[in-house]
Amino acid sequence: MFMKRQFAIIVMMAMGFLALAGYFLNFPTLREFTDKDAPQWYMIIAGFAAFLGCLNLLQLHIQKVVSQQKNWQYSIFTLLGFFVMIVFGFIYKGVNPGDDYIDANNNYKYDYAEVEDVGNEIYDKYESFEDKNGNGVYDEWKWYTFWKSAEVFIDEPDGILLSGEEYTDNNGDGKFTPEMRWSTVLKSEGSAFYWMYNYVYLPLGSTMFALLAFFVASASYRAFRIRNFEATLLLISGVLLMLGRVPVGSIIPWWIVIFIYVSLFFAIIASKIKDKKIFFSSYLLSNVIGICIGFQFKWNILAPKFLSIPNIQEWIMAVPATAGSRAIMIGIALGIVAQSFRIITGRERSILGD
Amino acid sequence: MKELLVKLGSIDRRIIFLLIGLSVLIPLIKPNWVQLPLKIDNNTKVVFDSISSLKDGDKVLLSFEYGASTKPEVHPMAVALLKHLFSKGVKVYIVSLWPEGPIMATLAMEEIIDSNLFSIIEGKDYVMFDYKVGGSIVIKNIADDFRGIYKQDYNGISIDELDIMKGVYSVEDFDFVFDFSAGVPGNAEWVQYACDPKNVSLSSGCTSIMVTDAIPYVESGQLKGILAGMPGAAEYEKMVYDFLNEEVENQNKFINKNEVISKGKAFARMSAQSVAHLLMVFFIILGNLSYYFERKKG
């Protein structure tokens, strides 16, 4: 029972305390663990969590296919996609295999000679070779060979002679090319995995996100309504931002901005004026006065900053939106600090699945 | 007229989809039909000025935290920034905290190399590292012990053999950090785990959706400006384009004179963005007019 419940809580508290202590205590052993090993362990366990997710997904879809639940046919595509990526990620590289070599001294790497080549492309006295027929004499030379039975040496024009370790030049480029590591293969153009990523994963992922553009437009048209003052603020802020951040915002003329300011003012005081005729006539008059003032001050030649949508948008972002974002950030941070405190003191039991 | 407006309020959403699609498609097919001037945002200027203040030999850490789904927004700013950095002789160190980060970084570097604008050598002028799982923990490791987490570069070469890695032990050894982010981990994690505790200058280029959450960091100076989505990328591309042309005339030793300087992709997309935004605003206004008349009728 202790192992099933309390031990996990103790591990959680201990790791929480250690991670926090790493910022304040200067014991070398502790710092060594919290700065180097503990984060690495975190990343490794997080990696296994990713595997868990994938295996869980497999389990779900295999179950769906086996028990032939609704739309089970589509699960076949899920399993197909997964297994194709696994094959291309672990079995079939799809790139040119690296060149083979025989590791003569078993040190897991291709060794270079210590003897310098005079760079004349022929075997000379001190250059290394593998004497296959054991007659003590080098019998033939080549840049490289495809035939393992031939005696070989490699003469690099840079004067470094590669040792007698034999290699087979699979891609025929005249030099030793090591086999590409899997982690590089996965991201190299030309590999099977990259092909799947580029032509299947990439368009599917990007288009999923791009689809939201249509739904945002539809939602804005149908649901974005001015029902109260708060909704009006949200709408005005959104519209000004949408127009101000793109080039079209800078060509919107100053008198339209005056029209927007007057409309906003009258939207706020609309409930105070009961008579419709007075409301509309004062609204129209305000617009006309605004435009006349504009011409008086020659705003048609050089409009001031407060009549430019991009500048209004910049101010909205720099002042009121910052205030709102900052308050949300502080609020969320306080919540996270409180939750972290609960975790470090062991009061948080949600990891037990309760 | 009022009846028509009320009817338009319940229009089939597929017509809205079609109109949005056309508003994006037509300016892309015919870019010359819509050509608008680009105004540079203040935050973009701050980023440009921060990068311009870097000197020959300075070390800049770039973190690629975006993938294919957000490539149209963030990738153009990555390419523009790399051009800006290489034109100043800055040493570039590339890390990736998203799985697709190395692929995006490779694509960006390939664009730079194919342009032939700069004579850069891997291992000497720039170095790339592989993707690491762990998000904020990786950032913390980079902040404390860079060499503990990255033993080899992207090609498997030990970092002890690379000239560019001399003197690099933690994030404090970098003169600037720039983060291209599309989610978590992103610029917030870089602020919290690396640049704030270690007092290293940081800036970010991110997707539009992340901007309002990052703006408090920008206004407090924890982020030196921000490139906000595709418009931010277009503005930065324009500034870098003008800067490179000026530098070529000033015989900048890092830029190959006879090569063509391209404007960049984000700039060309702004006309489509503008038309789509105008249509969105039109929809919102139309929707509200329809709602107003429907309420009046009711």
Added chain:
Amino acid sequence: MIFNLDMIGVWLLVLMTLCILSYLYGDNPFYKVAEHLFVGVSAGYVFALTWWDQIWPNLFGRLFPDYVGAGFDFSPIYIIPLILGIFMLFRLVPSLSWLARIAIAYIVGMAAGLKFYVFINSNILMQIQNSAIDFSKSNWEIFNHILILFGVICALVYFFFSKEHKGTIGTLSKIGVYFLMIKFGASFGFAVMGRISLLIGRFEDLINYSSEQYNYATPIILAFMLIVLAIWSFQNNKTEQT
């Protein structure tokens, strides 16, 4: 007509893109197939990348350094994360799923300890510090700083639920809501901007692949899908009527 792996790839790319976009017409088999394929391919992608970029070099690279060759030294204590990782996988076995709690406890505890410090430092202290008013700046900037400080305080009052929002607290809370609404409006504007940007990226690819160089991939696949969707839609309507 050019026919090679890249050409097949381009046609597959266009097909995948149009399958997802077909959802705009309505939920249909093309979209369902693409969606399920995406789920499988993403899972496989994450699996392979996590193994080769994280587990293989960082875990096995420390337990079998000579074999893996990742540049790390032998470190026997890394048997512990291997054990914890295997415990994590036991979540799939009902009788042993309790073991996963220990691995989750490690992650949760460590994240909590780290976040405790960084959130206080960067998201609380630094934000409060930078909300202060700098009186050495111009009048306009001082006004803006005062407005920001006032907005932050009012919005934080709104989140304070231990006291009823009446009287002065109620007024301040209401003003806080106004600031929050402006922030949400800005978020909405940026969200629209972001989505349109992504749509532009997709359309650019589709336009690019409609040329002769790619054997008119986009128009051919689009025409094919429209015909199939029309037939499917017609048959669906017929089934619904009967």
